[in-house]
Amino acid sequence: MSLASPTIRLLMALALAAPVAACDVFQGKQNVAEYADDSAITNSIRAKFVEDPMVHFGDVGVTTLNGNVRLTGQVNSERERQQAARIARGVKGVRSVSNEIAIR
Structure with a gap:
């Protein structure tokens, strides 16, 4: 796998997530600074x-609202599920992590 591939995947995910997340601002759930x-x-x-x-x-999948992170999707093992949550908890600004990832 080339180095460009993960970068391209990340950019695509960010482009797809931005319009969905912006809805929280328009619905009054958070202000622009909180959204940022x-x-x-x-x-x-x-x-x-x-x-x-x-x-x-x-x-x-990762969604964040007011510092509260929600992880969703399906992974191959409990180790992968726990690693995803551990990574999320280690990010600055995270208040809580709701690990809703299922195991295939």
Whole structure:
């Protein structure tokens, strides 16, 4: 796998997630500064997933609202599920992590 591939996947994920996350601002759930902070948290977690050999980036969804992270998707093992949560908890600004990842 080339180095460009994870970068391209990350950029595609960010482009797809931005319009969905912006809805929280329009619905009054958070202000623009909070949205920016949450976007930075989500992007940091996704970038760490890309770098981690255990977590399959494309299998785990990340959403953040007011510093509270929700992980979704399906992974191959409990180890991968726990590693994803551990990575998310290690990101600056994360208040809590709801690990809703299922195991295939």
